Amino acid sequence: MNLRTLFLNACILISISSLAIGYAKDSHWLLIAILAILGFLWLIGCRYNWNIGSILFTILVMASALGFSLNAPEIWMIIGTISALAAWDLNHFTRSLTMVEQVERIDQLEKEHLFRLSTIVLFGFLLSIFSLYISIRLAFGWTLLLAIFAIIAASQLLHLFNSLR
Amino acid sequence: MNRTGLLTSLTAILILLGLVNHARNFLILSIPLLVFLSAALLFYPMKIQLNITRTLSTDHVEENSPVKIMILVENTGPKLELVQFNQVLYSPLEKVDGKLSQLTMLRPGDKTEIQFSVRAKRGIYILPYTICTAREHFDLLQNHHVDKTSDHFLSLPTFSRFRHIPIRPEQTRGFPGPIPARKGGSGIDFFGVREYQIGDPLRWVNWRHTARHVEGLFSNEFEQEHIADVGLILDARLQNNIYNAKDDLFEHAVRMTASIAEAFLAEGNRVGLLIYGLGIERTFPGYGKIQQNRILRALARAKPGHNFSLETLNYLPVRLFPPHSQIVFISPLSALDIQPLIRLRAKGYEVMLISPDPIDFETKGIKPQSNLELATRLARVERNLWIQKLQRAGVKVLEWRVDEPITAWLRTTMNRRSLRYHHLRLSV
Numbered sequence: 001m002n003l004r005t006l007f008l009n010a011c012i013l014i015s016i017s018s019l020a021i022g023y024a025k026d027s028h029w030l031l032i033a034i035l036a037i038l039g040f041l042w043l044i045g046c047r048y049n050w051n052i053g054s055i056l057f058t059i060l061v062m063a064s065a066l067g068f069s070l071n072a073p074e075i076w077m078i079i080g081t082i083s084a085l086a087a088w089d090l091n092h093f094t095r096s097l098t099m100v101e102q103v104e105r106i107d108q109l110e111k112e113h114l115f116r117l118s119t120i121v122l123f124g125f126l127l128s129i130f131s132l133y134i135s136i137r138l139a140f141g142w143t144l145l146l147a148i149f150a151i152i153a154a155s156q157l158l159h160l161f162n163s164l165r
Numbered sequence: 166m167n168r169t170g171l172l173t174s175l176t177a178i179l180i181l182l183g184l185v186n187h188a189r190n191f192l193i194l195s196i197p198l199l200v201f202l203s204a205a206l207l208f209y210p211m212k213i214q215l216n217i218t219r220t221l222s223t224d225h226v227e228e229n230s231p232v233k234i235m236i237l238v239e240n241t242g243p244k245l246e247l248v249q250f251n252q253v254l255y256s257p258l259e260k261v262d263g264k265l266s267q268l269t270m271l272r273p274g275d276k277t278e279i280q281f282s283v284r285a286k287r288g289i290y291i292l293p294y295t296i297c298t299a300r301e302h303f304d305l306l307q308n309h310h311v312d313k314t315s316d317h318f319l320s321l322p323t324f325s326r327f328r329h330i331p332i333r334p335e336q337t338r339g340f341p342g343p344i345p346a347r348k349g350g351s352g353i354d355f356f357g358v359r360e361y362q363i364g365d366p367l368r369w370v371n372w373r374h375t376a377r378h379v380e381g382l383f384s385n386e387f388e389q390e391h392i393a394d395v396g397l398i399l400d401a402r403l404q405n406n407i408y409n410a411k412d413d414l415f416e417h418a419v420r421m422t423a424s425i426a427e428a429f430l431a432e433g434n435r436v437g438l439l440i441y442g443l444g445i446e447r448t449f450p451g452y453g454k455i456q457q458n459r460i461l462r463a464l465a466r467a468k469p470g471h472n473f474s475l476e477t478l479n480y481l482p483v484r485l486f487p488p489h490s491q492i493v494f495i496s497p498l499s500a501l502d503i504q505p506l507i508r509l510r511a512k513g514y515e516v517m518l519i520s521p522d523p524i525d526f527e528t529k530g531i532k533p534q535s536n537l538e539l540a541t542r543l544a545r546v547e548r549n550l551w552i553q554k555l556q557r558a559g560v561k562v563l564e565w566r567v568d569e570p571i572t573a574w575l576r577t578t579m580n581r582r583s584l585r586y587h588h589l590r591l592s593v
Contacts, residue, residue: 054171061175061194065182068190077190082197089201089303092168096304097268100249104269104277112246112270116302120204124197131193147184154177157202158170 004110005046008090012042015060015083022067022076035063046091049098057088078128086121169205169305172198205305213299213310214242215271219292225319225462231261231282232318236295238278240271245299250279253293258283284320287419289466291317319465322416324423325571329432334393334515336489342392343432349386356388394437394450395429396486397422399464400496401442403471407497407523409530415469417521417567418495424571425493425519426460437485438463441478443470447485478505489513497523503551507558517561524548525566 016039020032038056045052061084064077093113097103176198183191215238222233238250252265263281271277279295297310329343337346349356358371361382369384399422407414422438429436430453437450438460448456448463474480478501486492492514496502510516524544531537552562563578565571 054168058171058175061179061198064194065179065191068188068194074190074193078193078197081194085197085201092304093302100266100268101264102267102279104267109247109268109270113302116204116208120200121197124200127200128193128196131189131196135189143184143187147181150177150180150184154173154180158173 002110003114004090004094007114008046008087008094009043011083011087011090012039012046015039015080015087018076018083019060019063019067019080022072022080023070025072026070028070031063031066035060042087042091046094049095051095053088053091053095057084060084074132075129078125078132082121082125082128085124086117089117168303172202172305176202201303202305205301205303208246208301209306210243210245210248210299210301210308212242213245213248213297213308215239215297215310215312216241217295217297217312217314219295219312219314219316221292221316221318223318225321225465226284228287228320228323229284230320231284233280233282234263234292234316236279237276238271238297239276240273242273244273245271246302247304248297248299250277251296251298252279252281253296254283255293257288258285258290258292287320287322287416287465288468289317289319291315319462321461321465322419322423324420324427324461325575326431327424327428327572327575330425330428330575332393332395332491332493332515332517334395334489334491335513336487337391337393338435340392340433341390342434343390344393344434346389346391348389350389352387352389354388356386358383359386360384392433392435394435394487394490396437396439396450396483396490396492397426397460398439398441398481398492398494398496399467400494400502401440401467401469402475403442403469404476405497405499405523406469407527409527412526412530412567414497414521414523414526414567415467417526418497419464419467421519421521421565421571422495423461423464425495426464427457430454430457430460436460439482439485440464440467441475441481443468443472443475445475445480445482447482450486477501478509481505481509483509483512483514486514489515491515491517493517493519495519495521497521498548498551500547500551503554506555506560510558510560516559517563518555519563519565520552522564522566525568529568 016035020035023031023035038059042052042056044050045056061081064081064084067077067080068074097106103109176195179191179195179198183189183195218237220235220237226232236250236252247268248271249268250266254260254265261282261284264279265281267277267279269277292315294315295312297312298307299310300307333345333347335347337344345354349359358374361370361384365384371383371385374383375381399418401415426436426438433452435450435452436456438448440446440463446463446467448459451459483492492509494506494516496518498518498520506516506518524541528537528541552564555562565574
């Protein structure tokens with residue numbers, strides 16, 4: 001097992017475990033069982049190169065959001081999301097390496113990728129933790145304005161990304 | 166949905182949920198996703214400056230032989246952290262070995278190479294563009310670069326080597342060769358008897374003839390052997406071509422033309438080629454290996470096609486070939502071809518028709534049916550009538566079943582024909 005696979009499996013396990021710990025606080029055993037099945041499925045999917053990463057990543061992000069609604073501890077939900085994001089990316093990276101017939105400088109590529117991913121994940125995690133301690137109260141008007149702005153920004157971003165792909 | 170769309174949508178959903186519910190937790194959850202998206206934008210490969218050189222091991226090969234292709238890529242621009250090269254091959258091209266796609270990292274000045282071999286059926290092939298896709302590590306954003314240099318190679322038809330094809334045109338050229346020239350002189354075959362001339366060797370003297378005539382000595386004359394002009398006409402009209410799922414009659418005709426051209430050129434004859442189908446493609450008469458190469462290249466490009474004005478042989482530009490020369494017409498034959506071929510014969514050309522048997526070819530590709538045998542017999546009767554008409558007009562017709570090996574077929578057929586020539590000559 002190489003470093004990339006080790007990271008990938010670790011990320012999946014961390015993501016599932018942290019979400020499960022969060023849910024365990026209020027004894028949501030059914031949700032924990034579902035998460036365990038999903039985690040197992042993802043691990044098997046990685047082994048057999050199934051293209052299920054995006055679906056499982058979406059489910060796990062939604063599970064984190066649900067965890068917030070169910071008053072699960074925030075820190076575990078954030079760790080769950082970030083680990084799922086890292087696992088999703090590593091899963092795609094692994095698949096893209098197997099899709100091409102020849103990969104040159106694979107060790108270097110892997111190292112650079114893992115370094116970039118670790119940096120971004122760590123930065124995202126720190127920023128999320130930092131924002132846990134910031135509290136801004138918004139009036140309804142501001143919220144509405146920000147919501148409209150968010151919708152426009154998201155559509156513009158999507159358009160930009162699609163044009164760059 | 167692609168990765169970018171998914172991530173952007175998830176981020177937007179989380180932000181909206183946070184704003185709508187007045188819950189900061191959703192907003193916090195969107196932060197790592199936003200960081201991820203921002204990193205992709207930050208490391209987006211804006212510029213791709215690659216110097217791509219493609220080298221082919223040869224520009225022509227024999228049918229189904231491999232051609233090695235080497236693509237050398239040099240990065241003359243900024244660093245590309247992930248770059249993927251894809252060489253697309255279209256259907257007749259078949260990869261033999263090597264890799265068609267490669268993923269690598271290129272620093273400024275770095276070089277990489279992709280090597281692969283392809284093979285193909287007869288034809289001219291243009292290698293498709295090489296597509297380079299540069300992306301950042303998270304593969305959210307990509308930048309494409311297409312190498313537009315196009316290289317091509319020819320897959321020449323395979324041919325069999327024949328020992329000798331006996332022909333006997335009225336007109337030959339002045340240089341010694343293997344074709345009987347219909348002129349007395351020094352040679353091998355007996356040609357006639359004439360009065361003894363000073364310088365004739367004594368063993369040429371025909372003593373029996375001399376004994377019967379008291380006025381002088383008579384000596385034997387032998388037939389001179391020269392090289393000849395041979396014009397090959399390949400029928401590439403679509404309406405005469407028959408094909409099934411596996412095979413194409415035209416391909417057999419092309420291989421036969423290549424074999425005949427090689428045989429005539431190897432004996433020193435002057436050979437020209439005319440491909441009559443979609444258009445009229447001429448290869449002007451010439452000698453030797455260079456001419457053989459020209460003919461093979463023309464045959465590699467040949468495709469059956471339809472042209473309304475060339476449906477019959479009425480517009481056959483026979484002036485390409487010298488008068489009274491040998492014309493070899495390679496065609497499955499249709500009813501419309503009979504009269505033009507007879508006219509050609511009447512103009513003094515020595516015409517030989519080599520006809521791949523279309524009935525035999527077609528019936529082998531059809532599942533046995535109740536009235537197939539009757540239909541085959543009717544078609545055979547009609548075809549035999551055409552052939553008889555041509556033979557009566559002095560056209561030599563050689564019918565050939567394409568599943569028969571060309572060399573074996575030619576050995577038996579030509580031996581019979583050469584005997585017939587011999588008999589004809591002796592009876593004159």
